[in-house]
Amino acid sequence: MMARIIFHVDLNSFYASVEQAYNPELKGKPIAIAGNPKERRGIIVTSSYEARAKGIYTTMNVSEARRKCPDIILLPPDFPKYRQASKAMFTILRSYTDLVEPVSIDEGYMDVTNNSSDQHPIDLAKEIQLRIYNELDLPCSIGIAPNKFLAKTASDMKKPMGITILRKRDVPDKLWPLPVIEMHGVGESTAKKLASLKIHTIGELAHIEERVIQQALGKNGVRLKARANGQDSRVVDPNAIYExxxxxxxxxxxxxxxxxxxxxxxxxxxxxxxxxxxxxxxxxxxxxxxxxxxxxxxxxxxxxxxxxxxxxxxxxxxxxxxxxxxxxxxxxxxxxxxxxxxxxxxxxxxxQLSIFNFEDYAKQEPIYELIDQIERKFGKGAIQKGIELxxxxxxxxxxxxxxxxxxxxxx
Incomplete structure (x- = not known):
């Protein structure tokens, strides 16, 4: 099979970056998007890199954020603004290929294997990155790899405005030494289960016997072992947004x-x-x-x-x-x-019929028989049991x- 060239495009600090794009006076300042500070929903949703440098992180309580960074600028979410920016970003991606799969408001995959421009993947990634920055004033990172898992992993390696290539042959050196919790698809609960199997690094997960991991985590365990070895057969599916x-x-x-x-x-x-x-x-x-x-x-x-x-x-x-x-x-x-x-x-x-709903179906049986009679006489769909609005x-x-x-x- 021909090797695929997959991009993972990830907009950096998306909500905060959109606010800075709309209001240039916010650039270079510590800003954060948060809920209502008077309620418990008053937690940080995202923050600019300037705020992160001062110890502000997602899910931090607003009051704690203010203590750590007294000059932080707190803004309420502006969802229509973010949706418009997201749509504009995906419009740019689709100008290069139809094989674009959005996975959230600020990230998506591209399959550029058969891109007609014949550009080197790095040059193509640089062009896309600059277009998003120049046209939308939004920074993004792009991971380049032969599959979706590695592309997603690569895009996280350098932020903001990074472009990173991650090949399968790079996995032993770049991924295996890392703690397993840093692997995409592994949360705290899964990490604890893996720790019980004495799996603490991605490399240890890559080498665990498939029988053992399947017994402990089922199909998800087998899938994680494959990812730890840089294997991922998922295709970039533009129709996934309809599911x-x-x-x-x-x-x-x-x-x-x-x-x-x-x-x-x-x-x-x-x-x-x-x-x-x-x-x-x-x-x-x-x-x-x-x-x-x-x-x-x-x-x-x-x-x-x-x-x-x-x-x-x-x-x-x-x-x-x-x-x-x-x-x-x-x-x-x-x-x-x-x-x-x-x-x-x-x-x-x-x-499925059961002793609990059989009587309900029995009551409706005469209706279904009448519908069948009318359809035999006037054609399929001539009458329906109800109108769906x-x-x-x-x-x-x-x-x-x-x-x-x-x-x-x-x-």
Whole structure:
């Protein structure tokens, strides 16, 4: 097979850079995008490199940020502005190839293997980087590699405005000595499981027996071992933006909460938002997950998979609450979240008959027989059981800001 040339383009300190592009007076100053400082949502979303140099980091509380950097400039998020900048960036990328896959609002992959310009990949990357900077006033880093994993890893190696090539032959020297937690796809929970197997570096993960890692982490373990060896067969898929894999919502509580009634009300609100989003997108899902973040910032997740897909608010609420009651140890809660995953179009879902829903189907059987008779006489589709109307999206029905910008790119 011909080696692929994959770019990973990552806009640096995106929200802060957009603000500096719109207001040049902010350039060179420590700025940060944050929520409402009066609430617990008042945490740093992102910050400029000038702010990072003074110890400001994402998720830091606003009050702590002000103590560390008294002259920090705090700005509220301006989502329409960020969506416009993101769309403009992807327009530039698509002027070079149709094989562009957005993965979030500020990053995406390009497959430039068959680029018609015949430029050297480094020269092409420099041209793209300069266009984004000159036309949008936004800095970006670009990773160049034969696959998506290595390209993503490479783009993180030099920021801001870096261009890095990472080949498979570079993996033993550049990746294997690194702690496994620094590898894309490995979070704290996975790192702890790997540590129990005495795997602390990417190199140790690369050399673990496949049988052992599969037994410990399943398919994900086998996938991580392959990535640790620089292997990744995923293609750059422009149609990936049309695939919704999950719908979820989370909420940071105003104070660390232990009152069960308050926590129940929070779950009820979350279930309502998730149900509305599923309704607007005409989706249903077979797995529900909850996220619990305690006052010490420890994250806990629990999930349940159903035989039949779900989408009703009351079902989502009840099942999420059951999972929470089993998982909660009484510690104060900082954040709660609900996600419905393994989603499919409701038209594609086929509810399996059971002793619980058989009677409902039996009641509808005469209706289906009447429809069949009419269709045999007048043709398929002559009559339908109901009329499906498109529902207008509200702000609450957005899946999440980081994902809903995909809608802009489908136009």
């Amino acid at each position: 919704t894999k999950s719908v979820g919502n989370s909420m940071t509580l105003p104070v660390d909460e232990t009152d069960m009634k308050t926590l129940e009300k929070t779950f009820e609100k979350l279930a309502g938002k998730v149900a509305e989003r599923l309704d607007v997108k005409k989706l249903c899902g077979s797995t529900i997950s909850i996220q619990i973040r305690d006052a010490s910032w420890h994250n806990h997740t629990r999930s349940k998979t159903f035989q039949n897909p779900i989408y009703h608010q009351n079902v989502i609420f009840e099942e999420a609450l059951k999972l929470f009651r089993k998982a909660w140890d009484g510690e104060p809660i900082r954040l709660l979240g609900i996600t419905v995953s393994n989603v499919i179009d409701r038209k594609q879902s086929v509810e 498109d529902k207008k999206q509200s702000f609450a029905s957005k899946t999440s800001f980081s994902k809903d910008f995909f809608e802009d790119l489908k136009e």
